[in-house]
Ligand SMILES: Nc1ncnc2c1ncn2[C@@H]1O[C@H](COP(=O)(O)OP(=O)(O)OP(=O)(O)O)[C@@H](O)[C@H]1O
Ligand SMILES: O=C(O)C1=C[C@@H](O)[C@@H](O)[C@H](O)C1
């Protein structure tokens with residue numbers, strides 16, 4: 001499929017698209033596919049921090065602490081979005097909690113909150129043991145708490161898309177449909 005098959009408002013859209021949401025919801029894997037579908041570059045805030053620190057996210061948490069990770073996260077996201085280049089950018093799960101990051105995203109990009117229920121999230125995060133916040137006795141309780149604490153921040157995103165229990169491909173289509181709808185409403189208002 002080429003970009004010509006995309007809805008016209010989406011073909012014309014040229015601002016960065018930022019994916020937000022909880023760990024395991026699909027920001028990285030869906031974001032990469034969405035970028036491919038749009039013919040745009042894909043960036044992932046976690047991967048950018050890892051590349052600049054020369055360490056994994058878990059190692060950064062262990063060696064420098066969460067506060068240092070959050071500082072680096074804010075800087076990386078601001079630097080990526082300052083360029084104004086069209087890209088799909090997957091944020092780390094906690095990045096949108098920062099007011100500074102929410103402001104940078106609002107000024108430079110369109111944001112999409114990817115959602116899933118607790119059971120789906122726990123099933124998805126169980127596939128890889130790379131998330132320092134979930135290396136605890138009761139990761140489900142941590143996820144449930146983060147879900148409650150962060151909902152108000154995520155709800156500031158421009159769009160919300162349920163990832164359901166379907167495939168990555170279906171989520172990409174749902175994002176493109178929601179974007180087309182949003183852009184059509186924006187131009188008619
Ligand atoms: N829509 C989907 N349907 C089915 N499986 C999915 C879907 N989205 C993501 N997954 C799977 O869930 C797992 C977690 O996805 P991913 O790593 O993209 O999450 P993330 O939001 O980037 O998490 P983190 O915030 O920890 O980086 C992966 O195994 C991925 O293949
Ligand atoms: O939800 C979070 O706070 C996190 C999500 C991941 O993407 C990483 O940024 C890190 O593991 C922290």
Ligand SMILES: [Mg+2]
Nearest residue numbers: 027028046090
């Ligand atoms: Mg990710």
